[in-house]
Amino acid sequence: MFVRSPHAHARIRKVDLAKAAKAPGVLAVYTGEDIAKAGINGLPCGWLITDVNGQPMKEPPYPVLAQGKARYVGDRVAVVIAETYNQAKDAAERVEVDYEVLPAVVDAAAARKQGAPAIHDIAPDNTCYVWALGDKAKVDDAFKAAAHVTKLEFVNNRLIPNAIEPRSAIGAYSRADDNYTLYVTSQNPHVERLLMTAFVLGLPEHKVRVVAPDVGGGFGSKIYLYGEDVVVTWASRQVNRPIKWTAERVESFMSDAHGRDHVTTAELALDKDGKFLAMRVHTAANLGAYLSTFASCIPTILYATLLAGQYTTPQIYCEVTAVFTNTAPVDAYRGAGRPEATYVVERLVETAAREMKIDPAEIRRRNFIKSFPYQTPVALMYDTGDYQATLDAALKLGDVAGFAKRKEEAAKRGRLRGLGYSCYIEACGIAPSNVAGALGARAGLFEAGEVRVHPTGKVTVFTGSHSHGQGHETTFAQVVASRLGIPVEDVDIVHGDTSKILFGMGTYGSRSLAVGGTAIVKAVDKVIAKGRKIAAHLMEAAEADVEFAEGVFKVSGTDKQVPFAQVALTAYVPHNYPLDKLEPGLNENAFYDPTNFTFPAGSYVCEVEVDPETGRTTIESFVAVDDFGKVINPMIVAGQVHGGLTQGIGQALLEGCRYDPETGQLVTGTMSDYCLPRAGDVPSFRLDTRETPCTHNPLGVKGCGEAGAIGAPAALINAITDAIGVREVPMPATAETVWRALASQKAA
């Protein structure tokens, strides 16, 4: 049980453990001081961002238990370990912490103001970095020459992830072999182990096993190394017992890494025909109280690079100021930077179209990228796509032609109907390690896979990707089964255990099939290549004459053939085998480092109705036409899109993390105040796909996990602003928000 700070910002004068230590069932109580004494380091950040002035970002210590100061409501101050959870909880109430409460600051703009409370000594102005991408001078020139400029200011609201399974960790130390095992709800067990052993605990990596079985959802929040994981691992040796911790839901709300939280000013310059000339974006990104594992790259590398969207905008400049505040750390959450970018682009484009009286679909067509590969002004090289095709399909599926009639009919019922588009792009398949490295990544971003063919021809596949609801067990098995020409039942997928899988970078950023799947394909191809040698020997043919198709090795032009299973058996019972040239066995592994990102893209069309009396919005229709490249399993893809869209709709309509600006208390700390979308809040989605296969991976796949969350918010807000005839409605567009926008529009 963790004792958490009830204050957003407070000096810890003294922690008195005497009463807690004597409480029934208590085995141990530790504070930040004990952690420091044990030589345990703070949690590291995995991505170095360099400031515009050439300096590295400010990296304040992120202790696993607070040392000296608590910096947000929920910050871990002490840990109580007891025989039972309830005993630990009772004892935790007896830990006496003498806090000197300090003024707190929770939003990025306020944190940068002169005189704002300084959260970390090394960043007295609370600024982690100011970072920029693009040619500012050229962008400024383009704006001067523009026929029209559209400018918007908005907040991309902070979200709280809320996976169904809360974070949980069991640390177990074995004296017999001096080994640690950590069972944990992680999306990337190998990365967790590497960070924890090499950077935090200083333990030998081979003495620590991290097991993260089928985890109940993550959405990004379980990518990171958390202090709780470190504490249970370390303390399991101190008390010589396995230690279990599971977050209560209120702890999840306050201590899981949050998402988004940008304040942005965005401008688009256009010529008289609505061609985009340049885009200028200034964003203040709230990082929370500490730098979470990948926090620094989200509002930079994964954000500014996506501002070209699907368009040929020749010049783009983006400046990001990342700020510390007295709030939970902010890191990647489904989409991570790309929803924020899409929101900027698609709100600007739609607003510009309305201001210039150009049909919003038409203005997009005029600016679509049409030839590939395409080098954007913000560092990315799109390999392929057909944006016109997805937009056309979406217009048709959404019966946009019939919209005017539906609007009229709604008006008769006293409802305001609106239509909004969003044509998103994302960069997935993260990432080419050399590119990521040049951009500051402190890790490689390849993936590993191993294909173990058993003597009977059955197959176990080990993947460094991680499944926490994505159904890799199905999709990956399909890929392997169809490549080997064997039944899908003959393939098992194993993931989430550092003792079984050779290495892995885990699952996030819609990378699993594109990167992890490709590593598996490479390993399968090695299996086939070796199998061909064995088959050639069995059939007394030249290797070059042996073909493999549908699970059978054949000598071309003859009826000689051996099935895959027989080759497998021969590999393990090598009686008739070229032992002088070939090792027995049939087990191959492969690492795959992608040569480029993948670029899923699509067009969303949303239709809403607003009740003008209450301001309440209902979604009448939502059409999503996505291009994920090749689709391996349409049902899983549809499921991912449904989930993503629902989270995107949640952000736009219902969800918004709020901290009290004075006290820094988390106001939306339970399900009855933080509104997650429910089934009844979303319509029956209408989905379709178009395929332009990815050009640089063998499966032609791009990734589908985040698209919905990336594209949906702009479509929805575009539809609401259309319905009520205003430029801007903040997210979440609650009934009162929309009612107020309507009232101010009437007043104007």
Added chain:
Amino acid sequence: MYAFDYQKAKSVADAAAALAKNPDAKALAGGQSLIAAMKLRLAAPQALVDLGSIAELRGIKADGKHLVIGAMTRHSEVVFSGDVKKAIPALAHLAGEIGDRMVRNMGTLGGSIAHNDPAADYPAAVLGLGATVETNKRKVAADDFFKGIYETALEPGELVTSVSFPIPKRAGYVKFKQPASRFALVGVFVAETGSGVRVAVTGASPCVFRVPEMEKALASKFAPESVANIKLPAKGLNSDIHASPEYRAHLVTVMAKRAVQAALG
């Protein structure tokens, strides 16, 4: 949750005796408010006296003039009761708007009004219909029952046994849900009864209240337009992240209009 003692009461008298003996004991009905508060360690009764198996507290009776509903009657029983649907359909509709299925299968009328959450639905019906709350000691008119935020006329250890609702000519309830909790951001119950028109509002202020101005206007003409221009002052209404007092005041008018419409069918 802290540890507590548990006792299953056999009768109202049995429960009342147990509660009288131990001032730190609490009655347990559906547990939908109490257990949640205990889990969060916000409530820590030393003992729970479970009313769940007291038969006399359960059931729905209609006699043509009144509908009497036992305190331990679950929300879902009210939703599906033929008697309620026939006598006061607005009440069945209201019960169906409470929480979700699980909550409705556990939560009770007595628990809801004893708890008197400022955003609960039942208080609007009890006050809007001018019902009488019967306890193990006395009868309390609705107008005297709801006292303030989570506060009622109940004395320590006093138990609600049933509520007697006069059957109105017509009634309607419309609720605007707080999107996260689905409690009433604003709910308005309108009834035309033998003794006049009553309008009760829940969710908008710390405690359910009547709107005499609307009642007067509806008494002269029972139609939506009668209340369409009656605006409540925002001052004193609830203010939280889900709605400002101004918006709540506005919603009272809109929901009242719609409740009248609903009552007219």
